Amino acid sequence: MGVSPRVRRSATVLAASAVLWLAGCALGPDYVRPEIDTPAAFKETGDWKLAEPNDAADKGEWWAIYQDPVLADLMSQVDINNQNIKLAEANYRQALAVAGQARAAFFPTIGADAGVTRSSSRVSNTAISGSGVGGISNSYSLSGTASWELDIWGSVRRSVEAGNASAEASAADLANARLSAQALLAQNYFDLRVTDAQKALLGRTVAAYEQTLKLTQNQYAVGVAQRSDVIQAQTQLQQAQASALDIEVTRAQLEHAIALLVGKAPAVFSLTPAPLRAALPPVPVSLPSKLLERRPDIASAERSVVAANAKIGVAKAAFFPTLSLSATGGFQSNSFADWLTLPSRFWSVGPALAATLFDGGLRRAQTDAAIAAYDAQVATYRQTVLTAFQSVEDNLAALNYLGREAAVQNQAVQSAQEAAQLILNQYKAGTVGFQNVLTAQATAYTTERTALTILGRQFTANVLLVTALGGGWHGLPQDGAAASGAASGGAEAPNGGKASGPSAQE
Numbered sequence: 001m002g003v004s005p006r007v008r009r010s011a012t013v014l015a016a017s018a019v020l021w022l023a024g025c026a027l028g029p030d031y032v033r034p035e036i037d038t039p040a041a042f043k044e045t046g047d048w049k050l051a052e053p054n055d056a057a058d059k060g061e062w063w064a065i066y067q068d069p070v071l072a073d074l075m076s077q078v079d080i081n082n083q084n085i086k087l088a089e090a091n092y093r094q095a096l097a098v099a100g101q102a103r104a105a106f107f108p109t110i111g112a113d114a115g116v117t118r119s120s121s122r123v124s125n126t127a128i129s130g131s132g133v134g135g136i137s138n139s140y141s142l143s144g145t146a147s148w149e150l151d152i153w154g155s156v157r158r159s160v161e162a163g164n165a166s167a168e169a170s171a172a173d174l175a176n177a178r179l180s181a182q183a184l185l186a187q188n189y190f191d192l193r194v195t196d197a198q199k200a201l202l203g204r205t206v207a208a209y210e211q212t213l214k215l216t217q218n219q220y221a222v223g224v225a226q227r228s229d230v231i232q233a234q235t236q237l238q239q240a241q242a243s244a245l246d247i248e249v250t251r252a253q254l255e256h257a258i259a260l261l262v263g264k265a266p267a268v269f270s271l272t273p274a275p276l277r278a279a280l281p282p283v284p285v286s287l288p289s290k291l292l293e294r295r296p297d298i299a300s301a302e303r304s305v306v307a308a309n310a311k312i313g314v315a316k317a318a319f320f321p322t323l324s325l326s327a328t329g330g331f332q333s334n335s336f337a338d339w340l341t342l343p344s345r346f347w348s349v350g351p352a353l354a355a356t357l358f359d360g361g362l363r364r365a366q367t368d369a370a371i372a373a374y375d376a377q378v379a380t381y382r383q384t385v386l387t388a389f390q391s392v393e394d395n396l397a398a399l400n401y402l403g404r405e406a407a408v409q410n411q412a413v414q415s416a417q418e419a420a421q422l423i424l425n426q427y428k429a430g431t432v433g434f435q436n437v438l439t440a441q442a443t444a445y446t447t448e449r450t451a452l453t454i455l456g457r458q459f460t461a462n463v464l465l466v467t468a469l470g471g472g473w474h475g476l477p478q479d480g481a482a483a484s485g486a487a488s489g490g491a492e493a494p495n496g497g498k499a500s501g502p503s504a505q506e
Helices: 005-023 062-066 069-081 083-104 155-221 227-261 296-317 362-429 434-468
Strands: 109-125 131-149 322-333 345-354
Touching (some): 069 155, 083 155, 155 296, 227 434, 296 362, 362 434
Antiparallel strands (some): 109 131
8 A cells, every 4th residue: 555645745844844953963062261269359459340251342452551652663564563462463363264164064065067079999709700899989988976964963063163263272372473563562661661770770880980099099199099099990890891791782682572573684784872752651550451351362262162163063973974965967969969868868866875883982972071171271261260360469469569669769869879979078078998999889870770689670561461461450440549659759860861870070
């Protein structure tokens, strides 16, 4: 007894519905952002509030807070010429292309083939005549093919999800490479300007020591000073001159590092020595945590977790059979005249179901590897976030204590310079020995150089805080207050950027 057409139609509808339902399923866990036990407040400053990640927010030209036009000009060259950024940009384009490859699996593959074959054959027929019968024949063909693998178990969808997440992670890597290059440029630039200030200090110090040497020579000539005083003054001067030459090495290396960051050869790049004109910006009292969560390295780590999670679904889908549809059609004939005629046509269409019955544990091992890779990415993400919190804490603490230290050190500079002048006057009057002069002048130079070193450390900590916050605090409403006095103290070189070395008078 045959099956009625109505029953066959119902069965077809049910089968189609089952296929569509299965196609809506995707194996593997849906992504949930890993939880991280983060503090409600930072140790080094208060009023931190938790917020959602926002790494795509506009960070602006964060270096504008330093108000240095030379630095701004150098920053404009980083994006264009820095090779590490170009490498990250190429990797991002590659990740986009890989994501595109994954999306292509949603669509059928269509191909076409045309060919002409001329062949010769000889058939032996010895039973009849003992000779061979041969001939030459032509074959003409034109065909088209189409195949499509249905994404029943969500393997393609998970692959696309992984590809998109990897592309987003690569975009975050590009942003991180750009931010890192900019931060390193700012650090090297400020170090260079502090070195210029130290070089100027040594120049003033050498001039002061030359005056001291001339003074002792005059004192020795009239019998007031001893020969040892002249030799000690000469030794002090030569040491300062040697230090002035040594600092040129540091400056040259910093200039070469800046040249590399802006993509130029050191031989064709130079920066004219200049005073440190940049302003050390105050850190706002309230820094919402959304600033920290703009960090591109955190975004990259989180999106790598998304990709790893999706790959678990790809691995699990391999346990199930694949269903593909294929169709072939065209024309084939031994005669050119009859090639594209209706009798020469052919076609075939049908589904194919394929499954792996035994693979020696390969798919299970691949699934376990995907799960382990996901766990590793989760750990990397959590460690990246914790490291970010540490970086913010470290630099907030550095700015806080360096600001206090700079204020005290600048007072020490003034005291040491005043003491050096008083002792020099006493030496002229003959009330103290020359050793007191040497000690006072060396102390004045050391205190002022230490003040410049602290200033450089303040700028470095400020730049690192900007980096730790993913590009500063652009767009944050300013309340006009600085965090814990972190940045206000020591914002200028000692004596308002006009620090002088030990002085001497005839």
